[in-house]
Amino acid sequence: MIKVENLHKHFGKLEVLKGIDYEVQEKEVVCVIGPSGSGKSTFLRCMNLLEEVTDGAIYINGVQINDPKTNINEIRTEVGMVFQQFNLFPHMSVIDNITMAPMQIRNLNKQDAEQLAMELLDKVGLREKADNYPQQLSGGQQQRVAIARALAMKPKVMLFDEPTSALDPEMVKEVLEVMKNLAKEGMTMVVVTHEMGFAREVGDRVLFMDGGYIVEQGHPEDVFGNPQNERTKAFLGKVL
Amino acid sequence: MEFFDFFRWEIIWNYRELYAKGLWATIVLTACGYIGGIIFGLLLGLGQVSKKKLIYWPAKIYVDVFRGTPLLVQLLLIHLAVIPTIFGSSQGWWVSGIVGLILNSAAYNAEIFRAGIQSIDKGQMEAARSLGLTHSQAMRKVILPQAFRRMIPPLGNEFIALLKDSSLVTVIAGAEILYVSKVVAGTYQRFWEPYLFAAFLYLVLTYAVTKLVAFIEKRVDINYNPRKKKERA
Numbered sequence: 001m002i003k004v005e006n007l008h009k010h011f012g013k014l015e016v017l018k019g020i021d022y023e024v025q026e027k028e029v030v031c032v033i034g035p036s037g038s039g040k041s042t043f044l045r046c047m048n049l050l051e052e053v054t055d056g057a058i059y060i061n062g063v064q065i066n067d068p069k070t071n072i073n074e075i076r077t078e079v080g081m082v083f084q085q086f087n088l089f090p091h092m093s094v095i096d097n098i099t100m101a102p103m104q105i106r107n108l109n110k111q112d113a114e115q116l117a118m119e120l121l122d123k124v125g126l127r128e129k130a131d132n133y134p135q136q137l138s139g140g141q142q143q144r145v146a147i148a149r150a151l152a153m154k155p156k157v158m159l160f161d162e163p164t165s166a167l168d169p170e171m172v173k174e175v176l177e178v179m180k181n182l183a184k185e186g187m188t189m190v191v192v193t194h195e196m197g198f199a200r201e202v203g204d205r206v207l208f209m210d211g212g213y214i215v216e217q218g219h220p221e222d223v224f225g226n227p228q229n230e231r232t233k234a235f236l237g238k239v240l
Numbered sequence: 241m242e243f244f245d246f247f248r249w250e251i252i253w254n255y256r257e258l259y260a261k262g263l264w265a266t267i268v269l270t271a272c273g274y275i276g277g278i279i280f281g282l283l284l285g286l287g288q289v290s291k292k293k294l295i296y297w298p299a300k301i302y303v304d305v306f307r308g309t310p311l312l313v314q315l316l317l318i319h320l321a322v323i324p325t326i327f328g329s330s331q332g333w334w335v336s337g338i339v340g341l342i343l344n345s346a347a348y349n350a351e352i353f354r355a356g357i358q359s360i361d362k363g364q365m366e367a368a369r370s371l372g373l374t375h376s377q378a379m380r381k382v383i384l385p386q387a388f389r390r391m392i393p394p395l396g397n398e399f400i401a402l403l404k405d406s407s408l409v410t411v412i413a414g415a416e417i418l419y420v421s422k423v424v425a426g427t428y429q430r431f432w433e434p435y436l437f438a439a440f441l442y443l444v445l446t447y448a449v450t451k452l453v454a455f456i457e458k459r460v461d462i463n464y465n466p467r468k469k470k471e472r473a
Contacts (some may be wrong), residue, residue: 048370050366050369050370073369073372073373073374074372076369076370076371076372077371077372079370080370081366081367081370083363083366083367085361085363087361087363087364087366087367088367089364089367089368089382089386090386091385091386091389100371100381101368101371101372101373104373104377104381105371105372105373105377146367149371150370150371153371153372
């Protein structure tokens with residue numbers, strides 16, 4: 001579904017990704033863990049070209065997305081993204097946040113778009129907040145709206161960039177719950193996270209990144225239960 | 241009361257029709273200059289945030305030149321040199337005055353638009369683009385509506401500044417408030433009444449604009465939501 005080949009990313013002189021190869025299978029939930037500065041967020045952001053790729057290739061459903069001839073806007077409609085800081089549009093009500101992109105890009109009429117939005121709000125348990133504005137919502141609620149907004153484009157893959165890192169502890173669970181349900185429904189997901197419990201329970205694969213490389217990968221039980229690499233051991237020793 | 245006896249307000253009254261015309265000229269000059277300046281300024285401001293060098297540099301140079309030179313000089317150049325050269329003859333102070341005010345205020349507005357656009361968190365653009373919106377769709381639907389709210393106070397200030405700067409059109413014989421006052425002063429050889437009255441008229445106008453801006457600011461406040469909660473099935 002997503003194939004990454006020899007991905008390099010430089011920020012000026014700083015090399016953040018030093019050659020990443022990975023393939024995300026359909027319906028797979030891949031959790032990316034690792035210390036901060038390891039390049040995991042950059043890796044994720046390269047997958048919908050929010051970061052320009054310095055070298056290497058990324059294919060989504062066989063289309064090379066970092067080819068200049070590819071229409072990246074079309075690709076992005078298939079790849080939903082959820083941000084650490086939610087990034088809801090503060091000048092729009094919750095329902096307008098969700099309906100905007102389908103109406104702009106998919107040319108849905110207002111009625112159909114709102115119906116879709118209400119279904120998605122049901123899914124994330126926020127139907128009654130449709131007419132509120134983002135700043136009237138708690139962090140957890142905002143992040144759930146952000147997930148609904150991404151789902152409104154009916155993406156084939158969802159990327160999560162530390163979706164619970166900006167949340168108060170008591171709100172983490174409600175967001176993870178929504179993500180868990182999404183995984184159960186068979187959504188392909190790549191999740192950069194510090195929630196080891198989530199990675200262990202929901203992830204099909206866990207990638208441990210450090211220093212711009214994927215240092216270790218495997219089934220969560222193996223990576224968490226029996227890490228092979230010294231750096232993985234050291235990291236898990238600190239966070240678990 | 242002696243102080244008031246000193247003034248001969250009937251001078252103003254005698255020239256009321258001319259003052260009315262001058263007031264109208266000031267309002268029209270300012271309104272045209274402002275609207276044109278907003279439209280042109282928005283284009284320049286977008287140019288200044290563009291990554292394309294061919295768009296960025298002309299916009300940047302334009303803004304620097306027009307902000308770095310006095311409006312008075314610009315008006316004289318436009319009226320006496322630029323327009324006669326292009327059209328073969330002067331097109332009158334209305335044309336020169338409005339063109340000068342537009343070109344000048346556009347440069348200031350461009351800076352306001354640039355700063356407003358750049359003040360929006362870059363996560364907003366990323367979120368919009370990640371949904372598949374093009375850059376210009378994201379600008380129109382997400383960035384500009386938020387940036388406009390922040391631009392209202394400085395754009396209001398710019399309106400007031402332009403209103404007062406429109407008095408400079410007097411040097412190309414534009415018959416606005418100040419010009420009328422000069423005529424009256426010359427006729428009567430009295431200076432208190434006509435210039436005080438001119439100052440008074442400008443004060444009334446700027447006060448009205450201040451109130452208007454405050455009203456608009458309140459209306460577009462993010463918490464102001466006249467829409468009633470809809471009943472949803």
